[in-house]
Amino acid sequence: MEVISADEITKKFSMKETMDSIETFYLEKEKAYISPDRMHIEDGDNTALLMPAFYGGYYATKLVGVAPNNSRLGKDTIHGLMVLYDRKTMVxxxxxxxxxxxxLRTGALGGLGMKYLAREDAKTLGIIGTGTQGWSHLHSALVARDIKHVHIFNRTEEKAYQFKSNAEKEFPxxxxxxxxxNELVEHSDIVVTTTTSTTPVLPELSVSDWKGKLVVGVGSFRPSMQEISDQVLSEADEVYVDKESALRESGDMIRAEKLRTDTEAAWDLEEIITNNHHPEDLENKTIVYKSVGAAIFDLVVVQSIYERLYK
Structure with missing residues (x-):
């Protein structure tokens, strides 16, 4: 069995390659896949996740622990292991x-949402939350659109400035x-929320101030979490999700179901990609795209890495 570090993966496999692998999966899919809703085991504020999936000649499983309070300890919020197996032998x-x-997967899913749902002329990005997801969505936004300026917000300002310093070195x-x-939202064409907040992080603005914007919600993954405000959830002209399971797993979408009548009809990423769907009249619309991830996406990404590096 091959073992590879996180640093090796990020050095040898780019965000663009990750986005391409998920897009190609949907465009060239020939075999059925198995990807059950992930198992959530809650332990106070912490969550253990088990995510198995089967596709083609592979079986993969991801074991993850999410500890939102780790940021106070100077530790990453998410830890875990990913294993890819031969599907037939389980080796x-x-x-x-x-x-x-x-x-990579989380950023790629958000980036694909931007590629299909954001204005073609989007130049400004706003990132709320400067952890791993914020960094990955900076990378994917730069793949999806010709971003010229990025606004950054974090509850701990010191972390926002550290993110800024790191980003300036990598993207001069x-x-x-x-x-x-407020400034971030007002001046951003694309707004990404990457927090585990239980209360909305988006400000209350006039309805007209939200027009022309894509809101990409990626942080909340439990029913008790909600990043996107009631105002945006109720006033959005169109709502999309990465997978149908987002309607059940995320507090944002559970709340949206109470505020509007069309969430069950929300298109997921498969429908968006296979139909090459780009909303019309984006200058005058507010679009919400909610991403929670799914095991099949992890399998597709780890399969692509394995086949590139070892086959």
Whole structure:
């Protein structure tokens, strides 16, 4: 069994390749896959996740622990392991740090939402939350659109400035600003929320201030979590999800179901990609795209990495 570190994965497999692997999976899919809803085991504020999936000649499983309070301890919120197996024999082929896969996959799902649902001329990005997901969505946004300026907000301002410093070193052609949350939303074409907040992090603005924006919600994954405000959930012109399971798993979408009547008809990423769907008249619309991830996406990504590096 091959074992690879998170650093090796990020050095050898790009965000664009990750987005392409998920897009190709939907465009060229020939075989059925098995991807049950992930198992959630809650332990106070912490959550253990078990995510198995089967596709083609592979079986994969991801074991993850999510500890939202780790940020206070200077530790990452998410830890875990990812294992890829031969589907027929169940022999393990490849094991890696699940954080690297989660970061790539999560960013790629958000990036694909931006590719299909954001305005073509989107130039400004707002990132709320400067952890692993915030960093991965910076990468995917730069793949999806020609982003020129990024607004950054974090509850702990010191972390926002550290994120800014790191981003300026990696992307010297992009400008970065630590902004208030109101300034971030007002001046961003794409707004990404990457927190585990139980109360909405988006500000109350006039309905017209939200027009022309794509809101990508990626942080909340439990029913008790809600990042997107009631205002945006109720006033959005169109709502999309990465997988249908997001309607059950995320507090944002559970709340949306109470505020509007069309959530059950929300298109998922498969429908968006296979239909090459791009909403019309985006200048005058507010679009919400909610991503929670699913085991099949992790399998597709880890399969792509394994086949590139070892086959």
């Amino acid at each position: 393990p082929l490849f094991m890696c740090d699940a954080m690297a896969i989660t970061s 052609d992009v400008s970065f600003t630590v902004s208030s949350i």
